[in-house]
Amino acid sequence: MNERNVGHAASIKSKAVSFLIGLLVLLPGASLAEHYDITLTVEGQQDKAEASSDDSPPAEGFKKRPVFRGKAGEPLVVQFFLTNVNPHETTKQVTIQYYVMPVEKVGQKEVPSPGPAALLHGSFVMDFKPKGRVGLRQQFRIEKPGIYLLRVESVHSQSDHEHFSAIDLQIE
């Protein structure tokens, strides 16, 4: 085995112990009459908040958003898993995006679109077969005190509604 193969063997080993991969494989999809099941969590040194799936429209959904309380500069970890729970169809080229944007107040109904002010922003474009899923785990910090919206959402999912999960971040 040459050095690069050793490197790959290490990669397989690291993959085997990867927290994210383990959860992606092991977590069961919810058996809901919905398209996507979402679990979103944010964790800091003192607090942790978790949110589940909601529907849009309306943009703010139907559920009250959980509130996470943290301090400026504190190391934070965001994690989400989104699973296609529609048992019958593959949906092509769906966009899943996530972001952290400043907002004016906790529970704000207006949902900002991710833009240059986003502290965190990412997206995936992929096909979703039944039980297909995507997950992410990321370290980040917020240096400026304020209220922020953390949100993961489907876009253009070929349905009359979209799915999202969101948490308000109250940073002091």
Next chain:
Amino acid sequence: MTPRICHAANLFWLSLSILAVHPGQGAEDFDVALTVKHGKESQTARFESVAGRPAHARAVLRAKPAEKIQANWTVKRPAKSVAEDVLVHFFVVRESKLGQKEVPKLAPEQVIVESALTMDFPENGAANAQISFEVLNPGFYLVRIETSHTGTSELDPPFAALELEVTP
């Protein structure tokens, strides 16, 4: 032909027949590309194969702590067959030095960002992502996108990788 040579010849033809029966099972049936950028600086890597190819240095992007960095990756399947339940795995993880041969273990405290998705890739099937992140601590980091499924040899996975050097 001695028995040993005959046995070797049989293995050779057996391997060819397996390749012929499963033409869509090779690692090269995926195109993998990775671009990492901040400001006007960027580096790009494309599919690298482990087996049978010379090692070459990974491209290095240099950045400052807390600088906003964006990674874009694409995975496409030009092959005329369906690859089912493909795992597409992306991560940014701290490493000891530039050019480190071993992929670091993905210990949560060392991983800046990690994502994974599963999907079927039909002919011309594709997935892509844009992920922004920042690195607060100076050091060296591996940025890697890799794919795996039941038809991919564990010794020859399609992947692309770059490195980040973060200095004050």
